[in-house]
Amino acid sequence: MRWTGFWIGAALFLVLAYASTFMVTNTFFFFVGYVMLQFVVLATAWNILGGYAGYVNFGTSAFFGVGVYTAVALFKAFALPLPLQILAAAVVGTALGVATGMMTLRLRGIFYSIATVALVIILETFVVNWKFVGGAAGIQIVRPSLPSFFPTYEGMLFVVAAVLVVIAVAVARYVEGSWIGRGLRAIRDDELAAECSGVPTLRLKLIACGISGALMCAIGAPNPMYQQFAIPGAAFELPYSVSPLAMALIGGTAHWIGPVLGALLLSATQQYLSVTISSELSLLALGVMLVLFVIAAPEGLVGLLRKVGLFKTGTVRPSNEKGKGT
Amino acid sequence: MSAPLLKVENVSKRFGGFTALDSVHVSINPGERFGLIGPNGSGKTTLINCISGSLRNDTGSIVFGGEEIGKLPAYVRLRRGIARSFQIPRPFRSMTVLENLLIPIDFGGHGQSSRQAMDEVGVILEKMGLASKADVMSSQLSQVELRKMELARAMAARPKLLISDEAMAGLSSSEIDEVLALLFKLNGEGITIIMIEHIMHAVMRFSQRLVCLEAGRIICEGTPQEVVGNARVQEAYLGA
Ligand SMILES: Nc1ncnc2c1ncn2[C@@H]1O[C@H](COP(=O)(O)OP(=O)(O)O)[C@@H](O)[C@H]1O
Ligand SMILES: [Mg+2]
Numbered sequence: 001m002r003w004t005g006f007w008i009g010a011a012l013f014l015v016l017a018y019a020s021t022f023m024v025t026n027t028f029f030f031f032v033g034y035v036m037l038q039f040v041v042l043a044t045a046w047n048i049l050g051g052y053a054g055y056v057n058f059g060t061s062a063f064f065g066v067g068v069y070t071a072v073a074l075f076k077a078f079a080l081p082l083p084l085q086i087l088a089a090a091v092v093g094t095a096l097g098v099a100t101g102m103m104t105l106r107l108r109g110i111f112y113s114i115a116t117v118a119l120v121i122i123l124e125t126f127v128v129n130w131k132f133v134g135g136a137a138g139i140q141i142v143r144p145s146l147p148s149f150f151p152t153y154e155g156m157l158f159v160v161a162a163v164l165v166v167i168a169v170a171v172a173r174y175v176e177g178s179w180i181g182r183g184l185r186a187i188r189d190d191e192l193a194a195e196c197s198g199v200p201t202l203r204l205k206l207i208a209c210g211i212s213g214a215l216m217c218a219i220g221a222p223n224p225m226y227q228q229f230a231i232p233g234a235a236f237e238l239p240y241s242v243s244p245l246a247m248a249l250i251g252g253t254a255h256w257i258g259p260v261l262g263a264l265l266l267s268a269t270q271q272y273l274s275v276t277i278s279s280e281l282s283l284l285a286l287g288v289m290l291v292l293f294v295i296a297a298p299e300g301l302v303g304l305l306r307k308v309g310l311f312k313t314g315t316v317r318p319s320n321e322k323g324k325g326t
Numbered sequence: 327m328s329a330p331l332l333k334v335e336n337v338s339k340r341f342g343g344f345t346a347l348d349s350v351h352v353s354i355n356p357g358e359r360f361g362l363i364g365p366n367g368s369g370k371t372t373l374i375n376c377i378s379g380s381l382r383n384d385t386g387s388i389v390f391g392g393e394e395i396g397k398l399p400a401y402v403r404l405r406r407g408i409a410r411s412f413q414i415p416r417p418f419r420s421m422t423v424l425e426n427l428l429i430p431i432d433f434g435g436h437g438q439s440s441r442q443a444m445d446e447v448g449v450i451l452e453k454m455g456l457a458s459k460a461d462v463m464s465s466q467l468s469q470v471e472l473r474k475m476e477l478a479r480a481m482a483a484r485p486k487l488l489i490s491d492e493a494m495a496g497l498s499s500s501e502i503d504e505v506l507a508l509l510f511k512l513n514g515e516g517i518t519i520i521m522i523e524h525i526m527h528a529v530m531r532f533s534q535r536l537v538c539l540e541a542g543r544i545i546c547e548g549t550p551q552e553v554v555g556n557a558r559v560q561e562a563y564l565g566a
Binding site for chain 2: 185
């Protein structure tokens with residue numbers, strides 16, 4: 001699939017999402033849909049570093065929570081409109097991603113992972129003590145008036161999430177096919193050999209950290225509007241760290257479609273289980289599926305589809321982009 | 327005489343309390359075929375790691391093409407023209423043989439077009455007898471094929487200096503002859519080559535100059551005949 005096909009698919013998806021805001025009257029559809037799309041973005045963002053480069057981020061919730069609170073702070077202070085909140089969150093996420101990377105990535109692999117766990121704790125503690133955004137008790141968000149071209153708030157936020165999905169997937173797809181993706185893959189396979197083959201490993205890892213952080217924070221930004229409430233305990237919640245990782249691994253990390261499939265499948269299952277039975281059980285289901293996949297299908301859904309011949313990838317050819325890594 | 331391509335001066339490297347390289351001096355001229363021998367653990371790979379940037383030397387200087395490179399990261403040194411193979415092959419396992427070779431081409435900073443790159447890879451794979459393996463995953467290769475791919479990947483970087491770290495271990499004698507012929511040919515094209523090798527007849531035949539390391543020190547330097555005839559070398563290395 002080349003870019004034309006991709007963009008046609010993306011446009012179709014956005015048109016359908018927008019049309020659904022007029023056609024679907026059941027708001028539950030939008031609640032479920034929003035959460036699913038949110039996880040597609042998070043899993044896709046996680047995969048850019050965790051899947052392509054093999055650096056496992058256990059702190060997705062730190063980035064998500066920072067996105068949530070960037071939006072809350074800017075909304076409360078300046079009544080900034082949602083698109084600008086998202087943009088600001090992306091900028092903060094880039095900075096946070098790069099900064100975390102700079103502090104930890106010179107050390108290899110596991111040290112990065114440990115540091116990301118610490119990051120969640122540090123940032124949550126910071127927000128808990130930040131009175132302006134409500135502290136530990138949380139803060140109520142009063143939604144501003146709805147733009148006239150959307151019939152409902154739920155519908156609008158669903159479309160916003162859909163737009164972020166398209167951006168995230170397009171970015172992941174670009175990274176994957178570009179010199180960045182090829183360098184990250186070399187890093188994941190053998191960082192020392194990559195460096196000795198001319199791959200600027202530190203720089204590429206920082207780029208991946210920045211992109212990944214930007215997307216994670218960006219999808220955090222509309223969440224307070226969706227919940228009409230923000231509380232640190234929920235914004236920095238463990239499932240935001242565990243689920244994207246599990247979704248990417250279950251979907252398959254080698255191809256951008258993997259995290260998308262994994263997120264859709266898992267978040268649908270999880271929501272079904274938490275509505276019908278309980279949310280604890282849905283987390284358990286996630287864990288069980290992760291273990292099953294790691295054992296039985298280490299290359300995830302994408303690997304399974306490939307095995308049965310339903311999914312093909314083109315062979316990689318050299319890129320002739322200019323200025324790569326120089 | 328022209329200025330040396332590579333000048334290693336007073337280079338030492340310690341691992342904790344253990345001295346792996348002790349004030350090593352090596353000077354290599356452009357176009358030279360240079361052999362490095364020494365018993366296991368004498369510091370040959372460590373020296374290569376310091377030159378290629380996988381390790382930083384604790385003391386001394388490493389000058390390549392007139393530039394001090396001792397503090398440059400490995401990827402920059404590759405782009406300056408230093409390529410090395412690994413003694414224990416380090417393939418990119420999720421990639422095919424072809425894709426493995428495209429990494430140094432994509433990141434080597436020579437700015438080839440994709441057509442040129444494919445042509446270049448084709449030529450190298452042909453030379454190394456890996457043409458039929460181009461689309462095979464590198465994780466499926468035999469040890470011998472992996473060693474060949476190590477050399478092929480280093481060549482793909484278009485190096486000025488190619489360092490081969492025991493590339494011939496495990497190869498059959500006809501394969502050794504092939505690789506030797508290939509290295510001679512590369513050298514004929516102007517590439518300077520450092521060969522680390524345990525296979526004495528190969529390194530004797532190949533090298534114009536030979537250095538013998540023992541316990542991190544250079545104990546002898548000269549023509550292959552001089553070095554092999556040296557009493558200390560015989561004692562340390564050849565176990566005479
Ligand atoms: N990264 C390292 N950490 C600690 N010791 C090392 C390291 N690399 C090499 N050494 C030690 O340095 C010595 C020289 O090793 P090496 O350069 O690999 O020898 P050679 O290539 O000549 O066989 C050995 O004793 C080895 O154990
Ligand atoms: Mg060695």
